[in-house]
Amino acid sequence: MNQAFLDNSLWRNIYCVLAGDSAQCAARDYSPGMLPGGMEWLAFLLAAAAIVGLFVNGVLGGVIVLIWGERRLFGRFQSRTGPNRWGPWGTLTSVADAIKTMFKEDLVPAEADRILFNLAPILIAAPALMVFSVIPFGVGTYVADLNVGVLFIMAITSLTTLAVLTASWSSANRIAILSALRSVALLISYEIPMALAVVGVIMLAGSMSLGEIIQAQGVPFILVQPLGFFVFFLAAMAEMARAPFDLTEAESELAAGYLNDYASMKFGLFFLAEFMAEISTSAIITTLFLSGWRGFDPIPSHFWFGAKLIAVLFVIIWFRMTLPRLRIDQVLKFAWKGLFELTMINIVVTAILIFIWPQPTTAQLWYMAAVNWPVAIVSIWAVSKLLGTPAYEQTQPDLNAPTYPVGSEDIPASSAYVPEVKTQTSLQEGGD
Amino acid sequence: MAIKTQPVTVNLGPQHPSTHGVFRMRVMFDGEEIVDVEPVFGYLHRGSEKLAEERTYTQIVTLTDRMDYVSSMLNNQAYILAVEKLAGIEPSPRGVWLRMIAAELQRIASHLVATGFLIQDLGALGTPLIYAMREREGILDLFEMLCGARITNSYLRPGGVFMDAPDEFWPALDRGLDDIVRTIDELETYLSGNEIIFSRTKGTAVLPPELLINASITGPMLRASGVDWDLRHRAPYDYYDKISFERKLHTASDNYARYWVRIQESRESVKIIKQCIEQIEPGSVRPSFDDVPRLIRPPVGDAYAAIEGSKGELGFYLVSDGGIAPYRMHVRASSLINLTLLRDMLIGGQFGDLFVTFGSIDLNMGEVDR
Numbered sequence: 145m146n147q148a149f150l151d152n153s154l155w156r157n158i159y160c161v162l163a164g165d166s167a168q169c170a171a172r173d174y175s176p177g178m179l180p181g182g183m184e185w186l187a188f189l190l191a192a193a194a195i196v197g198l199f200v201n202g203v204l205g206g207v208i209v210l211i212w213g214e215r216r217l218f219g220r221f222q223s224r225t226g227p228n229r230w231g232p233w234g235t236l237t238s239v240a241d242a243i244k245t246m247f248k249e250d251l252v253p254a255e256a257d258r259i260l261f262n263l264a265p266i267l268i269a270a271p272a273l274m275v276f277s278v279i280p281f282g283v284g285t286y287v288a289d290l291n292v293g294v295l296f297i298m299a300i301t302s303l304t305t306l307a308v309l310t311a312s313w314s315s316a317n318r319i320a321i322l323s324a325l326r327s328v329a330l331l332i333s334y335e336i337p338m339a340l341a342v343v344g345v346i347m348l349a350g351s352m353s354l355g356e357i358i359q360a361q362g363v364p365f366i367l368v369q370p371l372g373f374f375v376f377f378l379a380a381m382a383e384m385a386r387a388p389f390d391l392t393e394a395e396s397e398l399a400a401g402y403l404n405d406y407a408s409m410k411f412g413l414f415f416l417a418e419f420m421a422e423i424s425t426s427a428i429i430t431t432l433f434l435s436g437w438r439g440f441d442p443i444p445s446h447f448w449f450g451a452k453l454i455a456v457l458f459v460i461i462w463f464r465m466t467l468p469r470l471r472i473d474q475v476l477k478f479a480w481k482g483l484f485e486l487t488m489i490n491i492v493v494t495a496i497l498i499f500i501w502p503q504p505t506t507a508q509l510w511y512m513a514a515v516n517w518p519v520a521i522v523s524i525w526a527v528s529k530l531l532g533t534p535a536y537e538q539t540q541p542d543l544n545a546p547t548y549p550v551g552s553e554d555i556p557a558s559s560a561y562v563p564e565v566k567t568q569t570s571l572q573e574g575g576d
Numbered sequence: 577m578a579i580k581t582q583p584v585t586v587n588l589g590p591q592h593p594s595t596h597g598v599f600r601m602r603v604m605f606d607g608e609e610i611v612d613v614e615p616v617f618g619y620l621h622r623g624s625e626k627l628a629e630e631r632t633y634t635q636i637v638t639l640t641d642r643m644d645y646v647s648s649m650l651n652n653q654a655y656i657l658a659v660e661k662l663a664g665i666e667p668s669p670r671g672v673w674l675r676m677i678a679a680e681l682q683r684i685a686s687h688l689v690a691t692g693f694l695i696q697d698l699g700a701l702g703t704p705l706i707y708a709m710r711e712r713e714g715i716l717d718l719f720e721m722l723c724g725a726r727i728t729n730s731y732l733r734p735g736g737v738f739m740d741a742p743d744e745f746w747p748a749l750d751r752g753l754d755d756i757v758r759t760i761d762e763l764e765t766y767l768s769g770n771e772i773i774f775s776r777t778k779g780t781a782v783l784p785p786e787l788l789i790n791a792s793i794t795g796p797m798l799r800a801s802g803v804d805w806d807l808r809h810r811a812p813y814d815y816y817d818k819i820s821f822e823r824k825l826h827t828a829s830d831n832y833a834r835y836w837v838r839i840q841e842s843r844e845s846v847k848i849i850k851q852c853i854e855q856i857e858p859g860s861v862r863p864s865f866d867d868v869p870r871l872i873r874p875p876v877g878d879a880y881a882a883i884e885g886s887k888g889e890l891g892f893y894l895v896s897d898g899g900i901a902p903y904r905m906h907v908r909a910s911s912l913i914n915l916t917l918l919r920d921m922l923i924g925g926q927f928g929d930l931f932v933t934f935g936s937i938d939l940n941m942g943e944v945d946r
Binding site for chain 2: 218221222223224318319321322325387388390391394395396397399464465466467468469470471472473474528532533536538539540
């Protein structure tokens with residue numbers, strides 16, 4: 145076993161309990177005392193099972209709390225109370241919802257591709273859980289500190305779109321197909337600015353390992369990399385299809401998009417995955433830009449992480465409650481013409497700064513922040529000017545004009561007056 | 577390599593969260609672009625016009641409430657004007673002022689609903705809608721003080737209204753008007769200046785004013801195209817000739833212009849109500865039963881009266897054969913007529929704009945199907 149991998153992680157803590165000899169553990173000796181010789185693998189297996197159980201149930205519990213919190217916040221934002229009937233302050237509402245979802249009838253459409261239809265919920269839930277394996281929730285509380293942690297996150301979060309595509313294709317529903325096409329377009333567009341926004345962070349930390357990125361954050365990178373944070377936050381919102389980029393679900397257009405034909409716990413898995421993605425995205429933002437579990441000493445690191453996570457979640461929910469949805473062409477334009485340029489500016493500026501201060505100390509990080517903030521403000525302003533919609537040139541007509549325009553005998557070609565027989569039949573032909 | 581593509585027909589509605597009731601569209605898409613639209617309606621048809629032939633003239637007021645159920649007072653007003661014209665009834669002044677106040681309050685409520693649902697169709701998850709509906713609640717509370725009902729008011733009677741406003745109504749109305757102005761300011765701050773709303777509504781579903789006039793479109797849709805046509809100004813009914821107000825127009829004729837005109841009209845309605853409060857005079861709210869009996873028997877003939885409803889020209893055509901019930905009633909439903917340009921607005925547009933454009937017409941399925 146890789147010694148460095150075992151040291152200082154959840155594996156070690158759980159393994160030590162199983163091994164039953166803390167002196168051995170403290171001495172970094174991983175030969176088990178409790179188990180007979182040659183049974184080392186069993187201890188590792190049990191530790192792995194314990195970790196999976198802990199993480200999956202922990203994340204699911206987090207989702208239950210998040211759903212309740214989000215609903216309460218929705219209520220507050222909309223000047224109403226939110227759920228408050230079931231349990232103290234309505235805390236058991238999402239538990240009741242979960243039970244209800246499980247006992248619903250499991251419907252499968254007649255024309256659905258049954259294998260893919262049943263596979264899609266698993267496909268979406270598994271990656272959403274896997275992301276949590278690399279996130280450090282506190283000192284020593286992580287499953288694995290991969291040296292390509294950021295790359296792993298990028299790869300795993302993209303799998304969501306595959307699941308959406310599978311779900312919509314297999315349910316044989318045209319509205320779902322439209323939703324899947326939008327989902328793919330969103331992924332292709334926003335994966336690039338998202339990855340490029342992290343490049344600045346990787347350059348500063350000199351590593352793709354999340355543990356080392358946290359170690360490098362003498363100053364939280366949100367201060368050193370404001371542009372990177374801005375782009376990463378928006379791209380992450382698009383990646384998990386949250387408002388104002390919730391085009392794949394688009395309640396008021398597609399009703400629910402790819403979720404249309406799902407019922408019971410299959411729907412429940414999609415629902416869980418959506419909220420797990422929300423938590424994991426917030427955790428990634430916390431780790432990359434808000435210095436993860438770092439904080440002042442008397443308070444444990446887990447509390448710092450939790451507090452920052454909740455702050456990011458609050459902002460995401462705030463966005464969702466406040467903003468209307470963008471149209472698909474605007475969303476893509478924003479990614480390619482706005483965010484892409486911003487990341488390029490960010491990479492160039494950060495590269496120059498790294499060239500000046502190759503191994504930045506805390507003081508040098510502050511100098512970098514002092515350079516990066518004006519750059520960020522000016523470039524975001526410039527992009528908003530370039531992409532913004534120009535105002536109307538004239539709005540108020542001249543009320544003193546002699547007459548208003550009147551209807552003419554030459555009726556403009558309008559389908560409202562002349563029903564086109566051709567279009568009517570083509571509608572029926574196109575139907576099947 | 578050219579990829580073979582094929583338009584896809586999708587059925588939207590009648591069970592759909594954004595169809596403002598039960599409306600169905602068969603839409604043909606080429607990718608995200610709309611190629612063809614076939615509207616299907618009639619799911620909420622209740623036969624109101626036929627039912628009216630079996631009711632007395634006073635009873636029909638309750639039927640009109642249920643046509644456009646977010647602007648009952650305006651429906652009442654249009655119907656009562658037609659009855660008064662048919663039977664030659666001289667309304668009592670206080671009743672007329674009261675029904676003007678009620679009608680303008682209802683216009684604000686209807687525009688708030690239209691604006692709230694438009695933003696809902698744009699994808700905001702309910703927050704602007706609930707802010708608009710909260711203000712509408714205040715107006716409904718005022719209606720409750722006036723007549724005891726909130727939605728289906730049946731407040732108006734031939735010759736006026738059925739009861740006078742209680743004393744508590746007037747201070748409540750003053751407070752309510754202040755609240756309305758504050759809410760409209762709030763909505764304008766957060767919505768008119770919002771880049772997402774502006775970029776999504778500007779330049780979408782543009783209709784030339786000539787086409788609108790040819791299709792006899794009326795109301796905010798027509799005024800958003802720069803045509804100065806408001807029946808309160810062009811053909812004043814009730815006491816609108818004693819009232820001065822600005823006609824708010826916009827030249828763009830797109831979704832944003834329609835939204836903007838509604839917001840500005842709500843402000844003007846507040847001004848109109850304030851003038852009504854100043855000019856209202858004491859007296860009876862309706863003629864005595866000696867002059868206008870409960871069972872009206874208008875002389876043989878017909879009459880058409882129209883008002884500027886919240887959605888356009890709302891007209892009632894009544895034919896009398898001298899009996900206690902009309903021989904025939906027909907409604908010029910502004911929602912239905914405004915809907916006729918739906919295809920022109922939608923074809924060539926994006927799927928994302930479909931329900932926004934649909935919402936910007938501000939139609940009410942209860943009025944379309946009747």
